[in-house]
Amino acid sequence: MHGPLPTGYASRTYQGDEDHAAIATLRAGCAARDGIDSRSIVEGVPTAAQIARFSASLDDPTEDQILVVRGADVVGHTAVTRWQESDGTWVYLHLGHVLPGHRGLGIGSAMLTWAEEHIRALVRRHGTAATAVFGANAAASATEATALLLEAGYRQAFRLMELEFPDLRRLTAPGPPPPPGITLAAVEPHHHRAAWQVVVDSYAHNPFVEPWSYQGFRAELAKPGRRYAAWDGERMAGVVLCSLRPPDHSPAVIEELCVRAEWRRLGVGRALLLEGLRGLRAQGASSARLTTSTTNPHRSYDLYESVGFQRRNEHIRYRRPFDAGGGV
Structure with missing residues (x-):
């Protein structure tokens, strides 16, 4: 040394x-x-x-x-x-x-x-x-x-900022419906590339981002978890990617929540987030965590806290x- x-x-x-x-x-x-x-x-x-x-x-x-x-x-x-x-x-x-x-x-x-x-x-x-x-x-x-x-x-x-939804049992069922014209569905294998593009496009102008290859995205989707897309007709408006952590699935992780620009501020992100949390609860997770930048121009943490996430630490x-x- x-x-x-x-x-x-x-x-x-x-x-x-x-x-x-x-x-x-x-x-x-x-x-x-x-x-x-x-x-x-x-x-x-x-x-x-x-x-x-x-x-x-x-x-x-x-x-x-x-x-x-x-x-x-x-x-x-x-x-x-x-x-x-x-x-x-x-x-x-x-x-x-x-x-x-x-x-x-x-x-x-x-x-x-x-x-x-x-x-x-x-x-x-x-x-x-x-x-x-x-x-x-x-x-x-x-x-x-x-x-x-x-x-x-x-x-x-x-x-x-790291936030936690401490008790997924608190989620109401079935929860509020998605915005008019929006449908939610599980991401199927033939939608993987479209979902990857939504994530990549969401980070296109963000600093400090490491590129995510399609191969890396597919590897993420091979892990246990739930992934949902929001659809406006034939167009994918947003995605949520949720994963389970071994050995007891908790806290589960909201890996990504991305909504395309033209569908933001309409409730699409909230609908996707709640759908993802319900899916994790159905798979046995008792809590969930996520991270977001404190400089996020869309103030994502306001959404997360409004549905019940609590701040844990800042990294x-x-x-x-x-x-x-x-x-x-």
Whole structure:
């Protein structure tokens, strides 16, 4: 690791399966201090199996993450992942966690320095300097991580609000009808491409969006859940995509709720949302969650709160312009 660690601490590379349980224990140890909700669909408390899947998703699991240890105990972990957004920006995101009892000693700063230097090496290798940015996440409740990022020059790019419908038994049945001329129906396989296009078009002018391929969309629809479309005659006006989470289906997730521009503000979104929630309840889900940007120009959170969703937390994406050299 570049940058000093306190006496008695050392860094080491990721060693595969044997580290997954230790990293999961670290994350669980951070949750209460950072206000992390174990049921969150954005940043919860991952299991060893989920840590294993995340590690496998990295470009190079051994190169792209490090652990900080004191003796045999893992007290810190950071990892770097990347993706390209629809406007061509390459986001190099680093994710770091330090056990509360080991904070305030410079471990977080040392991990941040390592992450940025590793990202610089990756950017040189990938040739993406013209479009790269440093990225980091922090829940609004994670005050220490937020302070570290702000001090290092990171600034908020956007906020995701996480909301929950806590008890699907509260849904009335059958609920209000859709607007006149609109019919709701399950999305059938021969409608998949049309539904995908509704989602893609809904994000066409939104910043910070990673392109969603049709193949990725089909993979999402292969998961357990319910998907409904709103139809105005032969035209698809909107879609709602809902998925179930193992092992007990709750909280289920409203993955997407998208309505084409000419049908907005008519009640189509509300009708789709309620249909999706009823479908999830029928499949055994007891609660549901979703996220929405606080800068959404359509104020989607007003709709969600009006049908009974409650705010749980806000998750913030921070960014800093890429620089090719120098420290934090």
